[in-house]
Amino acid sequence: MKLLIVEDEPELTASLLSHLQDQQYVCEVATTFAEAEEKLLLFEYDCVLLDLTLPGGDGLELLRQLQARQQADGVIITSSRDALDDRITGLRLGADDYLPKPFHLSELSARIAALVRRRRFNGSNLVQAGPLTVDVLARQATVRGQPLLLTRSEYDLLLLLLANQNRVVMKSTIAEHISGDMAEHFNSYEPVYTHVKNLKRKLSELGIGDSLRTVYGLGYRFELPSA
Incomplete structure (x- = not known):
């Protein structure tokens, strides 16, 4: 899962970086309005943690821009501006949640997890695809009850494919999702190929390797074989 702070x-x-990276999130940071504006224009995120009072502008304007572009990033406002008007305006502009400062990191983690479940998996902690089960909260996957042992990048790749089951996920999207804005410095998609190859091998060892399909020239698709 990719976050923008x-x-x-x-x-x-x-x-925030230390806590969320320990939980295996890919995290990027913007410290000014202009930097956040640029990142939100160039990249998509599973969740944006948005302070409203920023050097160079108001976070509510960033929400207006996301709304105008119909961009699907989830947004949690994290602000010391606890006025009711700001809360109402933020939620009306598309924010998913509002967490006033100061807050506990454990509560923030719970709200991020809830947002991702709600947006991608209809609020469920368990994602089921045939014999494959993923516990989103525990970040664990099993196939017919057998543990599917994945690295952080392999797990994020699997969850991205499951969230887009039966649809092609472009190689560029995968690169951004598992590597953040470092992806723009890649000279090739070799890191993507490596993660896909390793994930497919591990799925094959548990009998469902055919579910991860290559769409040549474009990307990859998770699709259960027809019965």
């Missing part, structure tokens, strides 16, 4: 307080940013 829009926050200009250095100590809080460091705490």
Whole structure:
């Protein structure tokens, strides 16, 4: 899962990064309005943690831009501006949640997990695809009860494919999803090929390797074989 932290307080940013990276999220940071505006224009995120008071602009304007583009990024406002008007405006502009500062990191984690479940998997902790089961909250996968042992990148790739089951996921989308804005510095898609190859091998060892299909020239699709 890929997150954008829009926050200009250095100590809080460091705490958020440490906590969320420990939970295996891919995290990017924007510390000004202009930096956040650019990242939101160029990339998509599973969740944006958005402070409203930013150098160079108001976070509510970023929400207006997302709404105007009909961009599907989930947004949790994290702000010391706890006025009712700001809450109502933020939610009307498409924010999914509003968490006033100061907040506990454990509560933030729970709200991020809830947002991702709600947006991608209809609120369920368990994602089922034939014999494959993924516990989104525990970040664990099994096939017919057998553990599917994955690296962080392989797990994120699998979840991305499941969220887009039966649809092609472009190689560029996979690169951004598992590597964040570092993907733009790749000279090739070799890291994507490596993660896909390793995931397919592990799925094959448990008998469902045919579910991960290559769409040549475009990307990959997770599709259960016809019975």
